[in-house]
Amino acid sequence: MLSAILIMALGAVVLGAALGYAAIRFRVEGNPLVEKIDAILPQTQCGQCGYPGCKPYAEAIAEGEEINRCPPGGQEGVTKLADLLGREVKPLDIEERPKQTACIDEQRCIGCTLCIQACPVDAIVGAARQMHTVVSTLCTGCELCVTPCPVECIRMETIHEKIDNWKWKYPVFEMKRVA
Numbered sequence: 001m002l003s004a005i006l007i008m009a010l011g012a013v014v015l016g017a018a019l020g021y022a023a024i025r026f027r028v029e030g031n032p033l034v035e036k037i038d039a040i041l042p043q044t045q046c047g048q049c050g051y052p053g054c055k056p057y058a059e060a061i062a063e064g065e066e067i068n069r070c071p072p073g074g075q076e077g078v079t080k081l082a083d084l085l086g087r088e089v090k091p092l093d094i095e096e097r098p099k100q101t102a103c104i105d106e107q108r109c110i111g112c113t114l115c116i117q118a119c120p121v122d123a124i125v126g127a128a129r130q131m132h133t134v135v136s137t138l139c140t141g142c143e144l145c146v147t148p149c150p151v152e153c154i155r156m157e158t159i160h161e162k163i164d165n166w167k168w169k170y171p172v173f174e175m176k177r178v179a
Contacts, residue, residue: 034062040080042072045120046142048094053120061085068093072140086177099159100141102134108153115145115154 038058049069051057067081111129123139126132
């Protein structure tokens with residue numbers, strides 16, 4: 001009985017040491033620049049930049065892609081990316097629209113769940129053959145849920161600035177690098 005426990009413990013120590021060695025020897029290091037760029041992007045995964053999500057766009061930016069293709073990030077995001085990468089601040093390549101949110105006409109909703117499947121941030125809640133609704137605080141306004149709706153019960157509404165949702169826009173100072 002004792003010998004079986006010692007053999008199992010010895011086997012665990014040997015396998016643990018082998019795994020520890022393999023973790024050090026075969027370590028795959030990611031690009032830390034991609035991680036920093038990805039942290040600046042808004043994580044809406046909307047695809048408006050032409051990439052399927054924020055991580056692929058961050059990888060493309062690290063390889064030299066333009067930094068001004070993210071409408072949800074806005075001009076503020078472009079400025080942060082330019083500061084991080086030491087590039088020139090350019091205006092958004094894609095038209096910046098006012099903030100908006102999806103609204104579902106609950107009387108016309110048939111509960112097909114196509115909008116739920118299309119939403120990249122899970123802002124639409126509901127079940128099959130049941131009414132759906134949008135959690136407006138989670139909605140990024142990417143409009144990906146509008147196209148798949150077969151009964152066209154989803155519309156985009158502009159979010160007007162009120163005391164409840166107003167955010168102070170920090171002043172942006174142009175900083176020049178000294179060589």
